[in-house]
Amino acid sequence: MDKKYKRIIYLQDKPREVAVKEILAHFNPQREFEWMDSSEALGRITAEPVFAHNSMPHYHASAMDGIAVRAEDTFLAHEQNPIQLKRNEDFIYVDTGNEIPSPFNAVIMIENVDEIADDVVEIIEPAAPWAHIRPIGEDIVQEEMLFPQGHKLRPVDIGVLLASQTTRIKVMKKPTVMIIPTGNELVMPSENSAPGKLIEFNGTVIASYIKEWGGEPKLHSIVRDNPSEIKEALLQAVDSSDIVVINAGSSAGSKDYTVHLIEELGEVFTHGVATRPGKPVVLGKINDTIVVGIPGYPVSAYLALEWFVRPLVCDYLGITEPKRQRLKVKLGRRIVSTMGAEDFVRMTIGHVNGEYIANPLTRAAGVTMSLVKADGMLIVPPDKLGYEQGDEVELELLKPVDEIATAVVFNGSHDLTIDILSSFLRSELKGAKIISSHVGSMAGIMAIRKGEAHIAGIHLLDPETKEYNRSYVQKFLAGGDVVLYPFLRRTQGWLLPKGNPLSIHDVTDISKSHALYVNRQKGAGTRILFDLLLRENGIDPEQINGYDREMFSHLSVAAEVKGSPSAVGLGIYPAAKSMGLDFIPVADEEYDLLMTKAFFESEMGQQLVRIIQSEAFRARVEAIGGYSVVIDPTPVFY
């Protein structure tokens, strides 16, 4: 460790707005322009007001096929008084788009012209002055301002540029943003990643955002956690870019060199903002180029990028930052926040029973999937301790509201067949979509009860009756206008490392062998099954190594078992199959769909039932192994 950089300092808690204002005040790039062909300028930003080079039309143009006349000559024409006109004296033939030469000032459609002799026509209706003529500049007048500066060119804008023969246009150059990924543990996505090596993907994501916002990203190769290498990369970058983004190393730990290097080479304005996640940000300047140090955790990184780099890109281009659509929602769960920091909570939104209900996803900054899954973002201001369940709050939307409004909200226990069901539904009903959260069977029942979901997948064994699901629905939802739809029979069993090294065949083997048991969360059907097995065999949970650590899906359990030779878990066959694990069947269980009555009876609900009962769906599900679909079941209403 390089002692020079070892001192530990503490992060500031600067309000985000203040930090943005400061960095914008220090941003003073050499703005550049470029001239380009208008036909190529889609999406570019005008560098100055644009004036029409020519009028459109640029001459008086016929709007019809017909004859051009002097309107005055035709005023007396009617059926009892046909008027004859001589070609080249009183009229000329014109086609659509032809020029109307002076002194002609009206067009009569060819359908209303009677050719009575060579070069003589007869008309029986008068023509109004300027009838069927597109006068000069009808659409665009020469020297008219077409667009102000800072205008993003849309397809129709390209049209008026070309129509007015404004064939070249001055646009803002795209600001170049150099992205420097740092970290000893990083390897490129193309490289083989051994344990201890993590794929560098933040750089590509950051580059994609910069591109979307109108900048020109340049992705630097990975730089090791070494002050002199980072220093060299920084110095090169500030000389060749309008903005520099350095990823990770932005906090205040012993290997976080960013802040020290910027201080050494230039000036630091901010180290730490009052946000969660995204706090460890460094904002500074080297040789007149702004350098933004952003955290390594993906969610923090992308948020910090949007807060501090997007305003710079927009400022360079002279445009306002696009704002997200907002939506009022009801909170399905309590949100706890701390004073003094803005909280950015990724939320799912479901449209159930005419209400938008939002629930928080994990708040861990390292979970990229929370951003992928999020429908919206709740920003809790620094002076708020949070919100209560049921509160109405406004979210920034990350997905179109129409998509959210029509999505089927699936909750409860995870099963792979739900993904297949979603695919089938999507190809039957364009735009239909199932959004699912995997929270376990009991939480699924609660979600239906609280009106947060349309469907829940449940497989809950009643230890008394040995029956699945019914007694639970009866207990928690009787009279709640719900339907229990018998769906699958599936096999649960032991998930074991290939070759079953500890020779585990039943629950007593697990406790005897001191195997690491990979458990599921409380309320999950699989957890209830395991607890029943323990009780039936008189085993105390204390005797189970790993009992207290909880995983949230079959796949998580399987991934964990795959990673440890002494591990074992309980789960469904396809999870074992997809990870190449051994599988020993334990029990056949009933995995059913609990739906609100309103959804079950809706068009979408009935479509879903038809799909489930189709040959194609059944064949696809049963091909996985360990499944059978219940044929023509009787739905039970509660």
Place this chain on the structure above:
Amino acid sequence: MDKKYKRIIYLQDKPREVAVKEILAHFNPQREFEWMDSSEALGRITAEPVFAHNSMPHYHASAMDGIAVRAEDTFLAHEQNPIQLKRNEDFIYVDTGNEIPSPFNAVIMIENVDEIADDVVEIIEPAAPWAHIRPIGEDIVQEEMLFPQGHKLRPVDIGVLLASQTTRIKVMKKPTVMIIPTGNELVMPSENSAPGKLIEFNGTVIASYIKEWGGEPKLHSIVRDNPSEIKEALLQAVDSSDIVVINAGSSAGSKDYTVHLIEELGEVFTHGVATRPGKPVVLGKINDTIVVGIPGYPVSAYLALEWFVRPLVCDYLGITEPKRQRLKVKLGRRIVSTMGAEDFVRMTIGHVNGEYIANPLTRAAGVTMSLVKADGMLIVPPDKLGYEQGDEVELELLKPVDEIATAVVFNGSHDLTIDILSSFLRSELKGAKIISSHVGSMAGIMAIRKGEAHIAGIHLLDPETKEYNRSYVQKFLAGGDVVLYPFLRRTQGWLLPKGNPLSIHDVTDISKSHALYVNRQKGAGTRILFDLLLRENGIDPEQINGYDREMFSHLSVAAEVKGSPSAVGLGIYPAAKSMGLDFIPVADEEYDLLMTKAFFESEMGQQLVRIIQSEAFRARVEAIGGYSVVIDPTPVFY
């Protein structure tokens, strides 16, 4: 004319929704897929559900620099009971991202570790199991479904693909759309356009839309209005594309070949839809490829493209059509519509006095600028005769609502300095924007009165007092909380063809020489000035050739004068200068800004006043010629 195609048929009035459904039912393309690098797939659409290739992290990874320990060994540690650990037996050193090998199950941060001897450390706090460890699959679990099919990949999605080593991805091929422009009058934008030739720009605009919607446009060269050439182009196109768009020739005139050719080569489903504009549409199929014939007028063309081609592109890709945001507005004017057809009215929207007020732009299908300027689209359903002024209606937005909400609405008489003012304002206040409609001084006063504008530019000469503006404001707006801000002195004069061929020097020369006078609309300050000149010189308007035809701006007048050697108009100096016309001064007039008091006193209003009084603005305006800015005037409150 080719007799075979001369018969005239009448257009259908098929409801748009019905026509769309039919064409979608007939659309049965050979959908193709392609595999590509995930890092290149931004914006592409997934062709099938995507599952994670590996977990992220794919091993238990340290989240800190420190030591990996067995949590059980540390439980009893506290300040009074330090625990010593031996390297490689009880702990190993780990850096962020390093693998935590079994049996270690917790990490203690290096800051909390005391190195008391070689290979011996002491700790005084217990570590919780799994503390500072990112377990396998914390972010992404192997085989987890990352995205359903039909998902458009965003930057963060590229991140999870790379993070999970899902380096290749199957996406939908972009459907190819061949665009065939037809017309004898058309020339390419690069060609020199003589009178009688119109620039072909629709093709480039259509191609840009197709690209935005996710298709692959191919732009055919211009095809002459000749059935055999068009037939050849069509047959080639349907063989090499997923969709064919043929532009113009879609109506029922003598040279509208599209419908006949599709009938001859395939099948026509629709010829004419009940919309205005956009009625003359042909929807058909040749050799199993959909052919869409769209009208030639730009506004009709782009609307028809969106109605009929976008659904096909989205259907091919398996995505839902994006919907526009909607906004409730109050109508500033009455909208008349006809029964039986949907009306698509381009509207401007101003946010004045806390209300969104919308006004219609021209409804001519040939005026592309109406689409450029439109903030929103009012769709009047077929069973409606229109709406009254003041009615609340919902518009589809064509611009972001934030942009509309903050724009300064300028109305009244046009002056070129308003564009300059807008540019200055924009560089001072990021995102600020002036949207202007040029409706003449009197209409500007009325717009302020009706609360439709923040500012109006007026130059109204009172024939009695020979004073500008004040008496009009007094008459129409006394007590209306408005401010008259003296702005410019500018010179009005005769706009004359270069060399002044008719030797016009005053208004009597105009009537005597029978020059074509290019007039302005009623209520325009310039029109009032001209009428006063006529009256003062005892000239009857009947004696003025062209008096009844009205133009709506100085530039339109100048463009018209430029086009006719015997024309003359009245207007401001810069209009003459920019079109290379002769100019003879007639009068110096007062062009002032009428503002609502609320706007004048707002931050934006005061900023505007500061800009007007700045050296830089004054220098820029006076450099044009024919202008002087009023220095430090006294605003008059009414």
